[in-house]
Amino acid sequence: MKSRLPIALLTVALCAAPAFAAGQRGTNGGPPRLESSSVIVVDQQEGTALYGKNTGAVTPIASITKLMTAVVVLDAQLPLDEPLAVSNDDLDFVKGTHSRLSVGTVLTRGEMLKLALMASENRAASTLGRHYPGGIGAFVEAMNRKARDLGMRDTHFVDSTGLNPLNVSTAQDLVKLVQAGYTHDLIRAFTTSESHMVEVEGRIRPRLVAFNNSNRLVRSSDWDIGLSKTGYISEAGRCLVMQARIATKPVIIVLLDSWGKVARIADANRIKHWIEGEVRRADAKALSGARPKTLSAL
DSSP: OOOOOOHHHHHHHHHHOOOOOTTOOOOTTOOOOOOSSEEEEEETTTTEEEEEESTTOOEEOGGGHHHHHHHHHHHTTOOTTSEEEOOGGGSOSSSOOOOSSOTTOEEEHHHHHHHHHHSOOHHHHHHHHHTSTTHHHHHHHHHHHHHHHTTOTTOBOSOSSSOSTTOEEOHHHHHHHHHHHHTOHHHHHHHHOSEEEEEEOOSSSOEEEEEEOSOGGGGOTTOOEEEEEEEEETTTEEEEEEEEEETTEEEEEEEEEEOSTTHHHHHHHHHHHHHHHHHHHHHHHHHHTSOOOOGGGO
16 A cells, blocks of 8 residues: 655654664664664654664765656656667766666666666666756756655755766655655566566577566565566665555655675664664553553654
């Protein structure tokens, strides 16, 4: 079920919510120690922060940028069946990353959008920005305008891919972006797809290429994820934003600047286990007649 919580309400609650001490390790229901530099966990229904760590720190966000790319594309109601071609302008001259979408590859806007969100495909995201009315310059302007409209006061975009470290935001701002993305059925579906096959031109004949989701948690039966986006460049560390249902509670999780390939995944799992434990304790207290201590009151 989609959350109906207005983004404006999230803004008020987040600004008022206290952050937990970052160095605490979870004991007896206390918040866990997380390795990510900036963290926020929000109760999506109540609009209250359950956990916070450096929530206002401005930092590069890498491919989390692509979530805004998708919001702007869908808000513009551009035809998803329109064929778009990868060009030399979509090559990565910032980080030198490679892609299996060679120059000349033609896919529909919908397929480009799915690859950008699910597999964090940089050339797909670049192609989407270039084919916006007015070109990439107008697209970036639209991204920053949307950020202002959402109340993301400490967020700025310079491209549609996130390869440039000047794409910056805060954990608190990104909750609003996740909430905005969650209102789009396609973003929820594309970001949680496990894989996607596309046909690309080969040297002799067309060939099928498989793209996988960059967040392995979407393939885990232990998780109920409604939206997901990963990101990585050296300046940003490893990043992850998700909407998920944990112990029947819909939450938004933002993890920024994690180091090591498994740190963000480990942090997400620590958060999940912590919330599950708190819900179990609250249920046990309710059954015993004691006044429950809800997560929203933490």
